Amino acid sequence: MKDLAAKAADPAVRELLEKARRQGVETVWDRYEAQLPQCGFGELGVCCRNCVQGPCRISPFEDGPQRGICGATADTIVARNLVRAIAAGTAAHSGHARHLAHALHRWAEGKAPDYPVRDEQKLRAVAARLGLQAQGFSVKELASRVASEALAQFSEGEGVLAWLKSTLPPGRLEALGRLGVLPRGIDTAISEVMHRTHLGVDADPVNLLLGGISCALADYAGCHLATDLADILFGTPAPVVSEANLGVLKADHVNIALHGHNPLLSDLVVRAAREMQEEARAAGAAGVNLVGICCTGNEVLMRHGVPPLTHSVSQELPMLTGALDTVVVDYQCVYPSLAGVAECTGTRLITTMGMAKIPGAAHVEFTEEEAAEKAREIVRLAVEAFAARRGRPVHIPPHKSRVVAGFSVEAVVAALSRLDAADPLKPLLDNIAAGNIQGVCLFAGCNNVKVPQDENFLVMARELAARDVLCLATGCGAGAYARHGYLTPEATLEYAGPGLKAVLTAIGEANGLGGPLPLVLHLGSCVDNSRAVDLAVAVASRLGVDTAQLPVVASAPEFKTEKAVAIGTWAVALGFPVHLGLVPPVLGSAAVTEVLTAKAREILGGYFMVETDPVKAAEKIYAAIGERRRALGLATRPW
Amino acid sequence: MPREILIDFARCTGCLSCRLACAVAHTQAKSLFDAVLAGEKPRARIFVHQLGQQKAPINCRHCTDAPCLDACMAGAMYRKEDGTVTNEGGEQRCVGCWMCVMVCPYGAITSDAAGTVALKCDRNCRDESGTPACVRACPTGALVYTEVEDYSAHRRHGALGKILAGGAGAP
């Protein structure tokens, strides 16, 4: 048994991993081992399968082929593969947003009664931001106009996308416009990448990368849309206290895990479960216990306090407790292997999206028109599953941590306004200027089987927080911090440097918490990286500087998905240094690598830093923050 | 002069092309697509391992003092005129007792899909030029099939052969 520590930092995950081994249940870690060695051509990004003359591979050695059959060089192939990944990520995020826009639109048309606007204030704020006349319009009318505007983002339009124009600083928009990378529609951008990466279209690696950046900006628009629309439909998150990790399962309850990304169905399952406690009790359960996995978990945590169970690479394990009755999934990052594990453990796996089915899973087709009924049907199936497993032994690892989550920008501003009602951002800026906060690091992205799960997240947050860097987190990164107790005031007391501790304590106490804010602020799911941008843009606007000047860095220390590639790219395009904790498949082209890590800095301000060692990565991030502080004339401290 | 498969460990990218080619060369169909269509499930007799960042193909070294020859209780393992050590095409059939698997210091002997016969590199994959399939397939030159001078051959066995084999050997 190779050190379990080499697989995961989370003791609950290790415990179940041990169990999986004993029971002969195959997990992502087994399959990774089975895949070794992984193909070096793929790792370098020099394998091209874009046409049927191929597959072609460019030799990393001089005596092998240096061009594909069509003549594409390693530079062309690496760039094409990378921008295709960005397009796929963009398609995923914006697909998520589109479903939300449809729901809102259908409600406004009176066809989806289960999707009323639950946050009118946010609706009006978004409308105002878009420059829509709000006064004199009913909520339904306004919802219809915002939804139409949202849907219009997808197809090719005139001028700059509304969601870019209304959320980015003018200077940045102008700079991006000069580069010719402002997308004219989200779908347009995706399809253009697919077009230009087709055999015999764009062979210029730099031009391809610019196309990728354009698509990534469309991804940003999609993420922002998703955040805005989810807030409008389900409420803008505010701080909420809950618990996280496998210990939140309850043996005597009907345990339902909500897994995937979109709150569209999961939010309704939460509501349905509340109404159906009695049905659960009738089946002999003490009630219904909802838990979250991955970003759906983040969405329902922020809005309803539903405890997150586990994330990303460890998603197969909760079923091994024997206590999980049903896993309901929508899409993205849902491993097909779940079906096999579910078969072993008797867990009911339910897919809900017509475009995302898994062989071996039950399917309850979600429709906007009958969403609440579908949610009830799912809870009913879970109650049935509970009845079937009653009396069977369960093994629930005892680990769980307290969690304070739900820091939307609105919540952060509200908290800061307790310190300065007239100018809420001022205390933050003052503390950055004074050096109590050296800078900000946003931790985003997934877990990756190649990294001991959570390890990079934890090490880097400790290293940076100790040096007074304010840490924000989204997605599975936020999940890692949740499970390890980093989203608590106690973690602040334990790990934060003196300056950061003082600031978080001042805000916490002003808000009547009787202690500091958590060490890491949980901003939400992966689409909610847009919230971090809003915060950064607000700070930059307040200071009158460009986002590229802010001492703000993003890090994806354990990323794996194409979505993460898209997010990282737009973060660079918006002027932020972005750290990657794994080597992306670009090393086959020195030119592409050079553009991403160096040239991008000259033209965008943002750039990629690759560092797989978490301590060294933290050091590099700290150095990047220091560089920006110096440029702003602010004092810096050595590492 | 005899030719041997030499391994340049620095050049392996772990693409597994050698394994694919080896397996295909040991099919009836002798082609990847035809074998797949015919439902053949050949097994590669060359292995690619990774330790840390190091990747490398490992196959049978056709050792001078091959322990698998001593171990074969069925009399199936034998050395051909050209020096190839194999358990196929000889007088006796392999019985799958895994004695050879137990003594091969390179772990270069595997079993067939049914687990009844030991499989190893038999060089029955060479083309008209006599080049083995794995060597033909290697895109980076990590596998080289070349004439080995006596002195060099000796040195090579001194290097690879004795590193793991240790102990019994000489006669």
Next chain:
Amino acid sequence: MHFVVIGTSAAGIAALETLRRLGGTRARLTAVTDEPSEPYSRCLLPDLLAGKKSEYSIRLRPAGFFPKLGVEFLAGFKVVALHPEEKKVFLEDGRQLSFDRLLVATGASPVMPEVPGVDTRGVFALRTLQDAREMASLFPRVSRAMILGGGLVGLKAALALKVAGVPHVTVAVASPRLLTRQLDEEAAAMVERELTAAGLEFIYNAQPRAFVPGPHGTLAGVELADGRELPADLAVVAKGVRPNVQLVREAGGLVGAGIEVDRYLRTSLPDVFAAGDCVQVTDRLTGRKTNSALWTLAAEQGRYAAANMLGLARSYPPPLTRLNSARFGNLDVVAVGKMEGEEVLRAFEGTTGTYRRLVFEGDRLVGFILAGKVKGAGVYTALVKTGRPAWKWRHLLLEGRAGRVVLGCLPPQRRVESKIS
């Protein structure tokens, strides 16, 4: 130079081949065996019983092997005496053979329990082709077979009888479990499950007290030490073997756990060498003197002895005397070296149904058991044999990732190999 080799199993054949290979065409080679025909593999006798192999297909070497190798082959003659000072051996038909160098590769014989009725018709050992033939001739009339001994030979024989169609096959084991010399409890239990599934029955802590003949003089049952009498019309005794040392002992040669040989495989008698199951070896790991009852060692010793007979002075390194590989039904088992030691690591891998046990002493792997998936077993064996530091590889070894260990064992300067030519 006339070389005489007594015995034509693993050691004898390996020696003859090596004598010819290294000694050239001018050496005169004579082989004598008390077996009536050409050499066959004893290890495959169970396969022959089971009907999986024919007498033809268990032969060790192709037809015409001896003439082709230029060996005078005397089959069916027992060597009854050795006169070292005269450099002569005497065959049972009175013939004498002079030799310049002699190799004694007389093998071993089964240990038969000294209990009443051991000579009853229907009581067998499974050591020779003749044993197998006689046993097979009884099959149609056998409904209950009793195997005495839960070691490798006993279990293989038991399974073979079952496969051959004997309705009831019972294994009586003296110990509380199977394969005590080869496996630990976990691995032995896996073997037992596999064999039980194949239809074998087991009785533990059972020693024979007597073989009981029926009215026609043939076997009717086996009486156990605890008084039980179990019906059986066939019994196979598989309680180990004893080296055949008589020839050398009577000639005045030293004998311990087997014929005593030095590191050149020379006996205490001038120009008399010995190899295979009849000799005593020193275990590489324990330093204990023990008999050498393994196929692999016999072949190895045959090669070394031949080289030394040719005057090449090749020192035979102390061998591993626990070195077993077997397949029971669908379960493969490999067991090498010590079963106990300072540090014992064990793991069961559910995904492949594989059990692995590693025994370390300090940095060294001194023994291991693999049951289930045995891929890469030779890498473990090599570590045991060479004594290379192995503790750092324990996780990989425990996970069955032997290939990675091979890479790790190649020193960095050897990793570039292509520039040699």
